[in-house]
Amino acid sequence: MTSIDSAGLKRMFDEIAAAIDADKDRLCQLDGVIGDADHGIAMALGFGAVREALAQLDLAATGPTALLNTAAKSFLNAGASSGPLYATAFMRAAAAVKGKAILEDADIIAMLRAMAQGIQDRGKAELGEKTMVDAWLPAAQAAGAAQEAGKTLLESLETALAAAERGAEATKDMIAAKGRSSRLGERSLGHMDPGAASAVTIIKAIRDSLA
Template identity: 55%
Template structure:
């Protein structure tokens, strides 16, 4: 890669923050239909805090796992709502999964997605079909694992990941919420996309951009 792994991850978190900020009102509107109408604000605050914390690191002497550990702490400190612990746990899982690694090959990138999905699932005690962010993250993780197993190029893998996440998020419209604040609505949650799954797609899109920026014309 043209830059070290820690700088690539820092760039990734910057792109996530920009993308979330751009969709902040949309995410809060989605949340307004079935929640507290603050999901966009919450996510924006969380990733702004992450980038503030990462700006303090010496990225030339920082491991990928340390970037995710710093992100986990910063996100949790900034976001007290349920989303905070979920993504903090997700980033800690990613840190643990990357511990022995100093590179970010396509296989390593797939490991990150899988670790994030596992972290969210373990912390939230949820599953696919509950109408939560897992409806995007679990399909994304499955697509990542499948792409890595067939040694897909970086671009191919991320296209598969994003397509799976988008399909998963869109599917939440036909689900009745089983977890979170939306579960209080019962059948009234039908017809609305889960805001957590919508923000997961935005995050994954920014991650794809970060990992494919210099891989557009050549396989990794």
């Protein structure tokens, strides 16, 4: 059984920020084919703002819910294009663990599932529309199923990551139905959705930091 406190969650966000920063050029290249080539920069901006905001917190006096709400606000204030989606994700995660000072395995999975649902609700996207939902939703569903089957947190997060990777890869065979890339129609075929690609990077960082 894993026990994660606010310091552990801060480390998770630090790891995500570092992973996104390292991946931003690839994400911009993916976005350059079907979007406006700024996805990596926008995501690095958002998670960089989160990292800075969390560094200011007194972690001993800040519970997981307050920390996640701080992450939501700072990501939104960074002005990143994905800001509303990830702000909603972190607010939903905050609500999912409300009142808990220490998060155990089931809480982490509940947090992941709440994030995916928040992204889907805010973006009003369905599976198969070539968005980050195509990575996030399968990942959350896989993590939940693994946890319910008695798997460890590491095993559940490994399963989630594999599902996200499959989902992101599958976006190459989809025609974009949302956002700027939807204007390309069939020309969006053959290209991975950058939002799905960054979702994989985030879920991998979550696995690496929490498991």
